[in-house]
Amino acid sequence: MIGIKDRVAVVGMGCTKFGELWDKEALDLAVDAAYEAYEDAGVEPKDIQAVWLGHAYEGLTGTRLARALKLDYVPVTHVENLCCSGTDAFRNACYGVASGAYDIVMAVGMEKLKDNGQAGQRSGIDPDVTSRTKFVDAAPPSFAFLATRYFHHYGLSYEEGKKILAKIAVKNHHNGALNPKAMLQKEITLEEVVNAPIVAYPLGLYDCCGISDGGAAAIITTPEIAKRLRKDYITVKALSVVCGAMQGTLQSDYDFVHIEETVRASRMAYQEFGIKDPRREIHMAEVHDCFTITELLICEDLGFSPRGKGPEDVLKGTFELDGELPVNTDGGLNTFGHPIGASGLRMIYEVYKQFQGKAGPRQLKRIDTGLVHNLGGAPPGNYTVTITILGRP
């Protein structure tokens, strides 16, 4: 296996502000993100040879994007992998270039959730086409299972557990407050998080990411072409996708305190890039904090913290902006909300900007390796996880 390491480069990116964008439809967000990316890369729309479009609930086919962007007779492939749709579109675009089939391609993620006419999440996410004959829980309780079990497994009282999770929300809100593209740009206190109304016990309002609209895009090319376009391009070091097969509920030995799909995907990605000590070798991570408990488990599953020691790292600030290994420097899903197909590319956008030193007040001092992690589906055992590792050429 040759692998993807250093075979493709990200040469331009765009990302809209995320939020309740009542005056925009999904395709407007794709247009805004794509044109920012064209400009950033210094390419023309006609230079794009193929497009991969990630979204989950936005209708069918790639022609919608072709129509919006007036891409004349180029392939547009719709990629759907729930919350991983954006990073899976990115991955497909990377392989498109790495295969030699194309020189310059684009990955676009978009999602318009606020047209559904209600607050909060839609009815239970059933990755199967629903026949409505069986019970399907919504995302908040499905992730809350992990929190309930984590507290129990490690002997944390409700108050102790809530405080640890609250620290994650406080950190992400702090970062989001420094980001003009975040939906929520406001600091919150530990007390506010702990005392917020419960959405799905034990998770409260601030433990859950919001529902928002957004779009993001990346232009991907060969390192040779990238060199001609700009100096500060970044390269892809590893790509992995892992799909669970419902082991979490089919097998009664699954523990609900880790997510095996993340463990497996990270193992594949670390091997592809050659990472042995992720805590030292990875300098920043954008991870799928759909809920605070998810971020806690991810940090253990990715090997940032030893098993069961995630809380210690959270409490001592390891993952904060000035910590040892900053996580979700842009504010995460926690402050961006989660427009399904857009989130993954938004996370890559943050890593890209950090590499280029353009992250403003959130700028990190040292960054050579960044990791992006997405996780989608429900319940545990039924997840898709994508991991994207980015670095300097």
Next chain:
Amino acid sequence: MLDHTYAGTKVWAECDLLIQRVTEIFKGEKLMIGITAYGTYIPLWRMRRDLISAGKTGEKAVASFDEDSVTMAVAAADNCLADMDRQSIDGLFFASTTSPYKEKLVSTIIAAVLDLPKEILTADFTNSLRSGTIAMKSAMDSVSAGSAKQILVVVTDCRLGAPGSDFEHSCGDGAAAFIIGNKDIVAGVEGFHSTFSEIMDVWRADGDQFIRNGEERFVQSQGYQKVVPPTVTRLMKQKNLTAKDFAKAIVNGSTSRRQRDICRTIGFDPKTQVQDGLFDTVGNTGAALTPMLLAYALEQAKPDQLFLAASYGDGCDAFVLRTTGLVGKAKSKLSVKEQIASKRMVPDYKTYLEWRGLLTMQRLSRPLAGPISVAALWRDQQYILPFHGVKCQVCGTVQYPPQRVCTKCHTKDKFDAVRLAGKRGTVFTYSLDYLSSGIEPPPVAITVFDFEGGGRALLMMTDRILSEVKIGMPVEMTFRKYFSHEGIHNYIWKTMPVRRELLTGGKA
């Protein structure tokens, strides 16, 4: 081509059976028919009547928001069947005035849920408060005629009185189930008499939500009091019995006073011979009342005692039953007494109204999406109704829902079906969803549930109080209604606290 040899053998075998029966009859040994097992279901929830009207006394059993006649019938039948071999049941009769369908059998739903054999007679007896005793009589006749050996009769009611009406105060919800057969009889039927009476006393027309009734004094004097005593008296006379011969009289009545009065009219001693009507604990369970009280009486009965059981509704059905030496031995999972003692109180009248669909609270919740696929409902019924999981023939892993390829050893299509319905287990983890959709007032308790003996499923928990929901909590399964949409009642299995462990009751 007909196999003559086989057909001949069959005819001779049947002739043998006939000769045997005729001989028995001539010898004066009548084939005994009777009740071989019984079980009841009283919902966990009770409402104090003074929540409806100040000063009213007693309480009534109230079906939870996710219960109806079908789910209660399943619970009573399950209680009655206990560990019995279900393959030996060759008929299921359902009786109720509150079937959820106008056109469609519900006995078929119940037979499927209970895993009864496919090739049995299923029938619904509806529209009358006598439907339960009519179903029992029909079952007895079927067994007597030799067309069935064991028929399961389930009688259930969940009647709705208009808010504030006498009916709303008096009606309670519940169900009873019997197996009628000719072997291992607990109480044999020695006589039956029926009278019809055409009178508009209690009725509910097609499309009516609530029960209606005629003027109370007319109903009592020209209906109940005019029909029940002569029917019972005539039956006793036929059997050369007098009121003194009976251990207990189980007579339908809308209040305990009326029940006592009518028993006195017939000649029973109200102090010693009248079966407690559960009016202040359960309420009038409609078609299920006489069957439920009969089951209650049998729980306390001794061998060789006579019982009189009479129902009332568009006439009267009366039975004479005699207990056998097996009466103390037939044990349902939970007795009436235990079910009365294990209870939780409906907190207020508003909750009751909401449960019955008479009040709709607007809540911030995820709306339900899309229609129910009837094809999927049919295709998946083995894992929806009797809650069948599969067990891998190679590695033994129990899996729910059923899979094509084993989750552990990856063997394809080598599974045995396992009935997981009714199994106990423990909560592995849970959440309380405050924004959930459906007919349940939030939060919805959702559990990851590990079955005793292997297997795991993700199920809602019902009949719980929030403070008791914990990891490691022992739970049992219960068949409930999920939601109704476009005339389809969608049923589902849930978990609930172990009912037997709630015997102290009333904590809610």
